[in-house]
Amino acid sequence: MVEASSVDPAALLAVAVEEARKGLAEGGVPIGAALFDRSGTLLGSGHNRRVQDDDPSMHAETSAFRAAGRRPGYADTIMVTTLSPCWYCSGLVRQFGIGEVIVGENTTFHGGQDWLAENGTRVSTLQDPECIGLMTEFIEARPELWFEDIGGEPA
């Protein structure tokens, strides 16, 4: 078991929130993410670009992961995301063995984070009021856009 990171989760989350706000300003889904190393050095950040790029696979975590470029391994990295990672992005975390995930909030959407925790990823959830506000307002304003993002309305 690796020691928990000494970096301030709120400071890391601020980078992801800034990305979410960029996405909102572009008319997109307000979810942001950033990948850091264990010392808190930013490797890459991004936001959901499904609307902007007409690309349903460009979720925030995927965008941050791609922005970080290639690495020999990911066990020492931290994925910070404003919203609980969906199954698709949770799969990315497991595929590449990202060591830690910091979730801004999981009240408006609860993705695969429990599955990640059960399989050895360190997961913490901050329930950040700013993240909750961003998603609550967005889902109210653009429900059709949100449900398209997660593959359709819940049954």
Ligand SMILES: [Zn+2]
């Ligand atoms: Zn996703």
